[in-house]
Structure formats: structure tokens, C-alpha cells
Amino acid sequence: MNTILLAITAVVLVVLLALVLRPLQEEVEPRQEEDERISPLLRGINYLLSDEPDLALQEMVQVARLRSEAADVYMALGEMFRSRGEIGRAVRIHQNLLARPDLPKSLHLQAHMALAKDFQTGGLLDRALLQYDKALTLQSDHADALEASLRIREQSSEWLLAEELLSRLEQVRGASYGSRRAYLFSELATLCLAQGQVEEAATYAARAIELDKSCAPARMVAIKLALEAGNTDLAIEEVQSLRQLSSEHFALIIPGLLAYPEFYDRQGHALLMDMWRRKPDAELALSWLEALAGKRGVAQAESLYAELAFTPATLRESLRLQAVLGNEHDAHARFARQWRKRAKNYVCETCGIEVVDVRWQCPQCHSWGTLHPKHEERI
Numbered sequence: 001m002n003t004i005l006l007a008i009t010a011v012v013l014v015v016l017l018a019l020v021l022r023p024l025q026e027e028v029e030p031r032q033e034e035d036e037r038i039s040p041l042l043r044g045i046n047y048l049l050s051d052e053p054d055l056a057l058q059e060m061v062q063v064a065r066l067r068s069e070a071a072d073v074y075m076a077l078g079e080m081f082r083s084r085g086e087i088g089r090a091v092r093i094h095q096n097l098l099a100r101p102d103l104p105k106s107l108h109l110q111a112h113m114a115l116a117k118d119f120q121t122g123g124l125l126d127r128a129l130l131q132y133d134k135a136l137t138l139q140s141d142h143a144d145a146l147e148a149s150l151r152i153r154e155q156s157s158e159w160l161l162a163e164e165l166l167s168r169l170e171q172v173r174g175a176s177y178g179s180r181r182a183y184l185f186s187e188l189a190t191l192c193l194a195q196g197q198v199e200e201a202a203t204y205a206a207r208a209i210e211l212d213k214s215c216a217p218a219r220m221v222a223i224k225l226a227l228e229a230g231n232t233d234l235a236i237e238e239v240q241s242l243r244q245l246s247s248e249h250f251a252l253i254i255p256g257l258l259a260y261p262e263f264y265d266r267q268g269h270a271l272l273m274d275m276w277r278r279k280p281d282a283e284l285a286l287s288w289l290e291a292l293a294g295k296r297g298v299a300q301a302e303s304l305y306a307e308l309a310f311t312p313a314t315l316r317e318s319l320r321l322q323a324v325l326g327n328e329h330d331a332h333a334r335f336a337r338q339w340r341k342r343a344k345n346y347v348c349e350t351c352g353i354e355v356v357d358v359r360w361q362c363p364q365c366h367s368w369g370t371l372h373p374k375h376e377e378r379i
């Protein structure tokens with residue numbers, strides 16, 4: 001509600017300013033014409049205040065000649081409709097503006113950006129991209145347009161196009177986004193691996209690791225590639241690097257190790273146990289127990305539990321343990337399992353959003369590699 005009030009206030013202020021300043025600036029224009037231009041705007045605002053947005057729009061588009069003040073009013077109105085989620089109206093306003101032959105050149109860029117945001121908010125990503133492209137044709141170093149296009153490419157998993165935009169953004173800002181680029185390459189590597197393009201997956205994973213040694217998803221691809229190729233020495237080396245450089249995300253590789261039973265039985269189990277003894281962290285124990293129970297059944301998880309001698313230190317850890325090992329006839333264990341399915345286990349260190357499963361890019365602030373397992377106070 002506050003945004004709406006603010007937007008309306010902004011619109012009213014702009015019009016009032018236009019009314020007050022105009023006579024000082026332009027004495028020559030006939031008074032009559034002035035009134036004809038202003039009155040539809042005032043009527044429009046009146047409709048707006050009485051919550052009749054369609055009538056307000058009708059009035060506003062009737063302003064015969066567009067002056068920069070009137071264009072500002074349209075822009076403010078468009079913003080207001082978008083912030084209220086009325087995307088269709090916002091689009092109509094910005095399209096009307098752009099269709100006018102008398103729109104000042106200085107406002108073209110602003111109008112394309114506004115229309116792009118309308119489409120993006122409405123989920124029409126292709127149309128949004130087209131408008132950002134038009135804005136970039138007018139000003140090739142427009143950082144906001146580049147950043148917004150990059151987001152859309154990331155959202156659509158078009159990683160190479162995203163990387164191209166990231167390079168342009170680096171040039172414009174004079175910054176270096178090595179780690180962000182590493183995550184784009186790691187996404188490419190993961191995609192190639194899923195499609196069986198082993199060589200490409202290896203190339204992209206290596207480029208990502210070169211850019212950011214702690215890029216966990218790239219290390220995970222490298223581990224799977226080494227296991228796939230039967231190169232156990234390299235796999236062990238990569239697993240150790242992941243543990244050392246990205247310990248927060250280390251546990252995510254455990255299901256991947258269990259997918260190669262021969263490796264797990266011969267080396268994997270001992271490797272994980274050694275890591276646990278050196279640094280007994282709950283995330284390792286719980287993820288291991290969960291993965292083992294899922295892959296080989298609860299009996300094996302129970303014997304691992306005994307071997308680990310793990311004791312939960314927080315309520316969350318205790319519930320996770322119960323969800324894995326709890327007796328199915330026990331009501332508490334049933335509750336724990338239900339809780340585990342929808343419990344938010346990851347939190348973004350940048351914006352604080354909590355999510356159920358890990359993601360490499362935060363769904364809220366779009367930072368890469370900032371979602372970590374949640375830690376809670378020890379009981």
C-alpha cells in the first residue's frame with residue numbers, strides 16, 4: 001500500500017511542478033493550449049485517486065502533445081502499475097510512449113528499460129530481452145541493462161550467452177567476476193556431464209576450477225568424471241580438495257560417491273571415515289547416513305551410525321537423525337520424516353533466504369555459492 005501512495009504522490013508532485021514552473025519558462029505559448037494539455041492529466045489523477053485506473057489511463061493517453069513533464073508522469077504511472085502487479089497496464093503505458101513520434105530522444109532509453117522491466121516482471125523473458133537489447137543499442141555500456149539480461153540468460157540456463165554478458169559487464173564496471181564466471185562454467189560442465197558430453201564437461205570444469213579453486217559444483221563434476229574414467233587416484237585427490245577448499249558443500253558429493261559402489265567399498269568409505277575422524281562435523285555424518293540409507297537401506301545406515309559414534313548437538317540434527325533411523329511405527333519418527341521433506345536446510349549468507357535444497361545461485365539475491373547449510377545453536 002505504501003508504494004502505491006508513494007507513486008501517486010510522485011505523480012501528483014510532478015504534475016504540480018509542471019503547472020507551477022511552466023508559466024515561468026514559456027510565456028509565449030497560448031494559455032488555452034496549456035489548459036487543454038494539463039486538464040486530461042488532472043482528470044486522470046482524479047480517476048487514479050478514486051481507484052479507477054482504466055479511466056485514468058484513458059484520460060492520460062489523450063494528452064495531445066507530449067512534453068517531457070508529461071512523459072515523466074507516464075513513467076511514474078507505469079512504475080506504479082508494475083509495482084501493483086498490473087503488468088498489462090504498465091506495458092500499455094510504456095508501449096504508448098514508445099509509439100509516439102514526439103517522444104524526446106533522451107526518454108527512449110528510459111522507456112525501453114521500463115518496458116523491459118514490465119515484461120521481466122510478467123515472466124515474458126524473450127520480450128524483456130528484446131527491450132534490453134534495444135536499450136543497449138542506444139547505450140552499449142548500460143550496466144543495468146547488461147545485468148538484467150545476464151539474469152535472464154542465467155534463469156534460462158543459457159550459460160554461454162550469460163558468460164558473454166558477464167564479460168561486457170566486467171568491461172563496463174572495470175571489475176573482475178572470476179568466481180561468478182567459474183559458476184557459469186560449472187553449470188555448463190554439469191549440463192554437459194548430464195548429456196554424456198564427457199570431454200566438454202572436463203574442459204568447462206577445469207576452466208571453472210582455474211578461476212575459483214573453491215567452486216564446489218565444478219569439483220563435483222571433476223570427481224564424477226574421474227570415477228567414470230576409473231581414475232581412482234585422481235578421484236581421491238579431487239575429493240580431498242573439495243573437503244579442504246569447500247568444506248561447507250563437501251557432504252553434497254556423498255551420494256555421487258555411493259553411485260560408484262566398487263569405489264565406495266574399496267576406498268570411499270575409508271576416505272570419508274578418515275575425514276570424519278579428523279574433523280567430526282554433523283553435516284558430513286548426517287548426509288552420509290541419509291545417502292547410505294537411501295541407496296543401501298536403513299540396516300547399513302545403522303551400522304555406520306554405530307561406527308561414527310555420532311551424537312546430535314542441535315534439535316535440527318536430532319530430527320534429521322530420527323528421520324533416517326527412526327522406527328517406522330514410531331509417531332515421532334514419522335513426524336521427523338515429514339519435517340525432513342520440507343525443512344529448509346540452506347540459508348543464503350548474503351540475503352538470508354532459506355531454501356529446502358541447495359542451489360548454486362541464490363533464488364533471491366542471485367549471488368553464486370552463497371547458500372550454506374543452516375547452523376543452529378547447540379542444545
Ligand SMILES: [Zn+2]
Nearest residue numbers: 348351362365
Ligand atoms: Zn541470497
